[in-house]
Amino acid sequence: MAATDLNSDPGIQRPAPEPPKPEAKITVRNVAKVFASGNRLTSALTETNLTVRDGEFVVIVGPSGCGKTTLLRILAGLESPSSGEVKIAASDQNRPLHSMVFQERSIFPWMSVIDNVAYGLKIRGVDRRTALAKAEEFIGKVGLAKFARAYPHELSGGMKQRVSIARAFANDPEVLLMDEPFAALDEQTKLLMQEELLRIWDENKKTVVYVTHSLQEAVLLGDRIIVFSAHPGRIKAEVTVDFPRPRSHKLATTPEFSKLTSDLWELLKDEVIKASRIES
Numbered sequence: 619m620a621a622t623d624l625n626s627d628p629g630i631q632r633p634a635p636e637p638p639k640p641e642a643k644i645t646v647r648n649v650a651k652v653f654a655s656g657n658r659l660t661s662a663l664t665e666t667n668l669t670v671r672d673g674e675f676v677v678i679v680g681p682s683g684c685g686k687t688t689l690l691r692i693l694a695g696l697e698s699p700s701s702g703e704v705k706i707a708a709s710d711q712n713r714p715l716h717s718m719v720f721q722e723r724s725i726f727p728w729m730s731v732i733d734n735v736a737y738g739l740k741i742r743g744v745d746r747r748t749a750l751a752k753a754e755e756f757i758g759k760v761g762l763a764k765f766a767r768a769y770p771h772e773l774s775g776g777m778k779q780r781v782s783i784a785r786a787f788a789n790d791p792e793v794l795l796m797d798e799p800f801a802a803l804d805e806q807t808k809l810l811m812q813e814e815l816l817r818i819w820d821e822n823k824k825t826v827v828y829v830t831h832s833l834q835e836a837v838l839l840g841d842r843i844i845v846f847s848a849h850p851g852r853i854k855a856e857v858t859v860d861f862p863r864p865r866s867h868k869l870a871t872t873p874e875f876s877k878l879t880s881d882l883w884e885l886l887k888d889e890v891i892k893a894s895r896i897e898s
């Protein structure tokens with residue numbers, strides 16, 4: 619049979635082109651981590667395999683001590699894996715591979731807000747004017763424009779955490795690593811910050827790996843949720859979150875949201891029980 623040239627016959631319907639597959643931004647292959655302290659060995663992670671697509675918001679949940687922070691620290695290059703490998707695909711040599719936002723405030727108390735936010739850019743050799751302009755842009759996005767020249771001691775806890783987030787986004791890293799960034803905030807501030815993060819993320823579509831204990835937060839923020847087993851951690855399940863974006867807290871009032879949160883809890887419950895036995 620002769621091959622048909624689809625381009626030459628206007629009567630023939632061409633199959634819809636496949637959407638391009640987003641490339642893998644983060645690849646975690648067979649990663650294990652054992653900590654040695656004195657003559658005691660602690661296995662924190664076993665056989666961890668994970669691929670995060672470019673622009674994907676991945677949330678990790680799991681019981682206390684299952685290795686979530688360890689995985690994030692390995693991704694940030696702060697720990698090395700005992701075995702296996704981690705790769706972050708760089709799109710631009712001038713961009714940092716990652717920025718990390720921690721639970722505890724990690725801004726410099728002796729620097730003004732704007733200098734804190736511009737810090738990473740200046741370290742990378744971005745000229746002062748460009749760095750300050752970029753910093754101002756993100757300070758505005760997190761609602762701190764009036765406080766750009768203030769010092770951390772003049773800010774509330776939530777405002778300091780906004781500075782950390784502005785700094786992380788202003789750095790324009792290949793991936794953003796967030797370790798329970800809102801855990802220390804009061805409930806109302808946390809709700810505000812979650813919506814701000816959603817809004818900034820919608821504008822930037824950064825690749826994010828986000829650790830949380832809150833299942834509601836995981837469902838609200840994530841494209842995909844990775845459920846870890848109890849210590850030593852390994853991936854037990856993955857849940858895709860299909861809710862359309864932009865999202866807000868209104869989503870949390872829907873039955874679909876409640877159902878997904880409760881399904882997630884069913885997946886996690888046994889692991890939390892196992893972890894509580896390990897700890898006691």
Ligand SMILES: Nc1ncnc2c1ncn2[C@@H]1O[C@H](COP(=O)(O)OP(=O)(O)OP(=O)(O)O)[C@@H](O)[C@H]1O
Nearest residue numbers: 653655660662681682683684685686687688689849
């Ligand atoms: N530097 C270290 N030295 C020795 N053991 C460590 C070290 N860091 C972590 N661990 C151990 O590795 C395991 C995983 O710790 P990790 O902090 O990654 O867990 P986690 O899931 O983030 O916990 P949580 O949810 O409570 O923050 C724990 O048993 C912990 O005690």
